[in-house]
Amino acid sequence: MAKIRVYEFARDLNMTNRELLDRIRDLDIDVSSHMSSLDEDVVAKVKSSLFGEEKDDQLEEKRVRPTVIRRRKVATPQKAETAETKAVSAQEPESPPTEAEKPAPAAEEVDAPAEKKPVVKKRKAAESAKIISKPVTKEPDVPPVKEEPEPEAVAPVETPANEPETTAAPEPDAPTADEKPPVTEAAAPPAETTDEDSTVGEASPAEPPVAEEAPKPPVAKVKKSKKDTPAKIIKLPTTPPVSSLAARRTEPAPPRSAQTTDASVSAKDKKKAWRKKGSEPGENRYGKKKGGFRKREIVEGAALYSGKMRGRKGRKGKMKAMPAGQKTQITTAKAIKRRVKVDETIVLSELAKRMGIKANEMIVKLMGMGVMATVNQTIDYDTAVLVAGEFDYEVEKASFEEEVILKKTGEDDPGKLVPRPPVVTIMGHVDHGKTSLLDVIRKTRVTEGEAGGITQHIGAYHVETEKGVIAFLDTPGHEAFSAMRSRGAKVTDIVVLVVAADDGVMPQTVEAINHSKASGVPIIVAVNKMDKPGADPDRVQRELSEHGLMSEAWGGDAIFVMVSAKEGSGIDELLEMILLQAEILELKANPDKLASGHVVEAKLDSGRGPVATVLVQEGTLRAGDSIVCGMHYGKIRVLQDDLSRTVESAGPSMPVEIVGLSGVPMAGDELVALADEKDARQVSQHRTQKQRSKELAKTNRLSLEGLFEKMQKGEVKDLNLIIKADVDGSIEALRDSLVKLSNDEVSINVVHAATGTITESDISLAAVSNAIIIGFNVRPNAKVQELAAEENVDMRFHNVIYNVIKEVKDAIVGMMESVYEERVLGRAEVRQTFHVPKIGTIAGCYVTDGKIQRGQLMRLVRDGIITYEGKNSSLRRFKDDVKEVQSGYECGIGIENFNDIKVGDVIENYYMEEIRPEVE
Numbered sequence: 001m002a003k004i005r006v007y008e009f010a011r012d013l014n015m016t017n018r019e020l021l022d023r024i025r026d027l028d029i030d031v032s033s034h035m036s037s038l039d040e041d042v043v044a045k046v047k048s049s050l051f052g053e054e055k056d057d058q059l060e061e062k063r064v065r066p067t068v069i070r071r072r073k074v075a076t077p078q079k080a081e082t083a084e085t086k087a088v089s090a091q092e093p094e095s096p097p098t099e100a101e102k103p104a105p106a107a108e109e110v111d112a113p114a115e116k117k118p119v120v121k122k123r124k125a126a127e128s129a130k131i132i133s134k135p136v137t138k139e140p141d142v143p144p145v146k147e148e149p150e151p152e153a154v155a156p157v158e159t160p161a162n163e164p165e166t167t168a169a170p171e172p173d174a175p176t177a178d179e180k181p182p183v184t185e186a187a188a189p190p191a192e193t194t195d196e197d198s199t200v201g202e203a204s205p206a207e208p209p210v211a212e213e214a215p216k217p218p219v220a221k222v223k224k225s226k227k228d229t230p231a232k233i234i235k236l237p238t239t240p241p242v243s244s245l246a247a248r249r250t251e252p253a254p255p256r257s258a259q260t261t262d263a264s265v266s267a268k269d270k271k272k273a274w275r276k277k278g279s280e281p282g283e284n285r286y287g288k289k290k291g292g293f294r295k296r297e298i299v300e301g302a303a304l305y306s307g308k309m310r311g312r313k314g315r316k317g318k319m320k321a322m323p324a325g326q327k328t329q330i331t332t333a334k335a336i337k338r339r340v341k342v343d344e345t346i347v348l349s350e351l352a353k354r355m356g357i358k359a360n361e362m363i364v365k366l367m368g369m370g371v372m373a374t375v376n377q378t379i380d381y382d383t384a385v386l387v388a389g390e391f392d393y394e395v396e397k398a399s400f401e402e403e404v405i406l407k408k409t410g411e412d413d414p415g416k417l418v419p420r421p422p423v424v425t426i427m428g429h430v431d432h433g434k435t436s437l438l439d440v441i442r443k444t445r446v447t448e449g450e451a452g453g454i455t456q457h458i459g460a461y462h463v464e465t466e467k468g469v470i471a472f473l474d475t476p477g478h479e480a481f482s483a484m485r486s487r488g489a490k491v492t493d494i495v496v497l498v499v500a501a502d503d504g505v506m507p508q509t510v511e512a513i514n515h516s517k518a519s520g521v522p523i524i525v526a527v528n529k530m531d532k533p534g535a536d537p538d539r540v541q542r543e544l545s546e547h548g549l550m551s552e553a554w555g556g557d558a559i560f561v562m563v564s565a566k567e568g569s570g571i572d573e574l575l576e577m578i579l580l581q582a583e584i585l586e587l588k589a590n591p592d593k594l595a596s597g598h599v600v601e602a603k604l605d606s607g608r609g610p611v612a613t614v615l616v617q618e619g620t621l622r623a624g625d626s627i628v629c630g631m632h633y634g635k636i637r638v639l640q641d642d643l644s645r646t647v648e649s650a651g652p653s654m655p656v657e658i659v660g661l662s663g664v665p666m667a668g669d670e671l672v673a674l675a676d677e678k679d680a681r682q683v684s685q686h687r688t689q690k691q692r693s694k695e696l697a698k699t700n701r702l703s704l705e706g707l708f709e710k711m712q713k714g715e716v717k718d719l720n721l722i723i724k725a726d727v728d729g730s731i732e733a734l735r736d737s738l739v740k741l742s743n744d745e746v747s748i749n750v751v752h753a754a755t756g757t758i759t760e761s762d763i764s765l766a767a768v769s770n771a772i773i774i775g776f777n778v779r780p781n782a783k784v785q786e787l788a789a790e791e792n793v794d795m796r797f798h799n800v801i802y803n804v805i806k807e808v809k810d811a812i813v814g815m816m817e818s819v820y821e822e823r824v825l826g827r828a829e830v831r832q833t834f835h836v837p838k839i840g841t842i843a844g845c846y847v848t849d850g851k852i853q854r855g856q857l858m859r860l861v862r863d864g865i866i867t868y869e870g871k872n873s874s875l876r877r878f879k880d881d882v883k884e885v886q887s888g889y890e891c892g893i894g895i896e897n898f899n900d901i902k903v904g905d906v907i908e909n910y911y912m913e914e915i916r917p918e919v920e
């Protein structure tokens with residue numbers, strides 16, 4: 001045998017280097033360190049000395065696990081009987097005296113405290129009796145055991161200095177079968193219990209004498225031995241992983257010398273000892289199935305941190321292996337995922353977001369493609385396709401599921417179709433008597449209430465005649481309303497063309513004929529004003545025949561009816577002809593489904609919010625229905641017929657006014673009722689978004705193209721207009737007639753047109769686009785007026801379309817007559833109203849700005865809309881009549897011939913100043 005180094009020898013003997021060195025030095029052999037080499041004879045000498053000593057000691061072995069047996073030198077009982085042990089025994093009256101004397105409990109002391117040490121450390125030895133009970137009470141499965149406390153009680157004895165080394169000792173010694181007290185056996189917890197459990201269970205049986213263990217060197221040494229003999233320690237599965245960790249944390253290791261030295265004890269003896277513990281070979285020493293033991297292993301050192309054993313402690317303390325963390329992989333989206341859906345336009349940032357790339361990258365790419373775009377800029381579909389292609393993305397045209405949501409069904413089942421009333425549109429030239437004719441039919445006097453005597457917007461009426469029901473659409477007669485008229489024709493079944501017998505065919509008459517023909521709508525000619533002396537029906541027939549309308553009397557198929565709205569003659573015949581024509585048309589609809597129809601007119605009502613006149617074409621519209629109407633949606637709160645009577649439902653061909661929309665729709669917008677309000681909102685939101693993106697894209701394009709155009713045109717000037725009106729119909733009328741005024745020198749553009757009052761954003765837009773604002777039947781508030789003055793924005797207010805057109809026309813041709821410009825004196829807010837008998841309503845006001853003068857012109861503005869224009873009839877402070885009231889004061893204002901004053905209204909006081917045109 002060659003020389004062997006001390007540490008190798010110690011490892012073979014399962015001893016610590018220090019222990020072995022001590023042994024060797026005890027034999028008077030000179031060794032300097034664990035690295036010293038030992039000769040064969042020295043090794044033999046040491047061995048003999050060691051074996052000789054072992055013979056004195058009892059060798060105790062304990063099978064802790066099926067595969068693990070712990071061996072320990074057992075000290076003599078006399079040595080184990082320390083004073084402390086006795087004390088502990090004395091404190092336990094239940095303990096049989098024999099047990100106290102037994103060496104076994106003392107032997108436990110060596111190991112058992114290892115787990116309990118933290119408790120022991122905190123308390124003095126004198127308190128050990130109290131501490132003793134703790135581990136037992138902690139374990140619900142374990143009944144009070146006399147033996148339990150012993151390890152704790154003894155612990156301080158063994159490590160008087162409370163050295164952490166002792167605490168780190170995790171291995172409870174295996175008691176022999178003989179020594180194990182019966183009580184402990186009964187109380188012993190199952191092997192699967194926690195470390196503490198096992199410690200308690202294993203600690204209770206009789207253990208080898210402590211004497212030899214007690215004076216053992218500090219654990220620091222043992223720790224070294226542990227390091228020196230890693231392989232063997234790993235083989236000992238007694239200590240669960242957590243204990244191993246604890247041992248590592250508390251640097252010094254438990255005294256293991258006994259075990260390590262016993263490692264050489266034959267397996268035969270171990271088995272023998274084991275069999276005594278368990279009644280059956282398949283059971284552990286507690287008679288329990290031993291399956292749980294197999295799973296426990298001691299893991300120490302690097303193994304603890306290896307991926308194999310890394311993991312968390314599962315239920316019952318088992319270590320669950322967890323896969324080692326994987327390196328982050330950069331993946332490329334699948335081809336199917338590299339598709340984005342884009343509407344007609346998309347905001348750049350949104351596209352970048354959908355593609356999962358940075359907006360900056362996209363901007364750079366676009367710049368490379370010659371497109372300058374910012375993050376919030378809208379790009380059209382084609383650009384989106386190109387830029388997405390650069391990033392390997394495909395762009396699909398998003399066909400929003402609007403159709404799916406709206407569930408547009410095809411043809412109705414013929415069995416469900418029932419006859420419906422005809423929808424008749426009355427068309428004709430200005431002042432040929434359309435409204436008068438309808439008046440007679442409806443037997444009302446609508447004409448009188450209209451501003452300027454011209455119909456401003458489409459009205460829809462439901463007329464019940466003796467022969468049947470007819471729905472009438474009263475389209476405005478002015479040329480400006482052509483667009484709306486053509487829209488009206490789409491929902492129209494029959495057109496009644498009114499031609500004044502004394503005037504004959506005029507431009508709008510021809511236009512009406514063309515619209516009707518284009519829509520394929522049959523025409524019934526009503527030759528009106530037959531009562532007039534100059535009436536010449538033959539002339540009308542002749543002129544109309546030139547436009548393809550040949551009367552039956554003249555051998556054609558066009559129906560001509562001679563009427564007089566003034567006298568009411570020929571009306572019945574006209575209605576008869578309409579119903580006859582309707583019969584030929586076989587007009588049918590299915591009333592048993594959700595309604596759909598078109599908006600005839602819409603406005604913002606100060607009290608009711610957005611109000612739309614709709615003509616139901618199919619199905620039945622009911623109060624409470626969820627609807628989507630153009631870009632708006634809502635739930636119908638109120639349904640009213642043309643006579644303002646609340647109705648529950650409206651069937652096909654029934655015009656009704658609806659309240660409950662989120663905004664004011666446009667005339668001609670389609671209305672669809674949906675089963676779910678959520679769907680309605682979704683469709684509306686989608687439409688709004690689409691519209692916004694369209695406008696944004698348009699604005700961007702326009703600015704560039706406009707610049708180019710300007711350069712091309714050279715001297716040509718643009719007149720930009722912003723139109724704000726109370727109702728949509730007026731906007732269309734104004735837009736059409738104003739744009740038509742464009743000539744070679746001036747190009748008129750409507751940059752923005754919307755319903756509602758003039759807002760601050762309108763002023764901003766006018767400022768940047770150098771536009772003139774035309775307010776039709778609307779008034780801005782004081783703040784907006786101030787802003788307009790600041791920005792030098794010209795605002796023009798009118799309530800007759802003709803006047804607007806004339807003003808603009810005159811301005812273009814440079815023939816402006818002296819104009820009267822209004823000068824606002826001041827405004828007062830209505831805070832209270834009083835009714836004074838014989839006088840009417842008096843508004844209790846507070847003058848907010850300027851001053852109010854008696855007898856001056858005034859207008860009543862409610863929610864930005866002009867409700868009334870007239871004069872203030874009275875002005876009082878307290879009971880005195882005054883000429884004027886300055887701002888900051890309260891006053892009472894009476895309005896001439898007007899009593900419908902409400903709290904919150906604003907009274908605007910003004911006068912007209914004549915402005916002479918400047919002579920160039």
Ligand SMILES: Nc1nc2c(ncn2[C@@H]2O[C@H](COP(=O)(O)OP(=O)(O)OP(=O)(O)O)[C@@H](O)[C@H]2O)c(=O)[nH]1
Nearest residue numbers: 430431432433434435436454455477529564565566
């Ligand atoms: N003598 C006579 N006058 C009529 C008759 N019908 C209408 N008028 C008059 O003709 C004028 C115009 O009538 P409206 O009904 O307003 O004509 P309109 O076509 O509706 O006009 P717009 O709304 O501007 O398109 C009014 O002064 C009526 O009194 C009629 O049968 N006989």
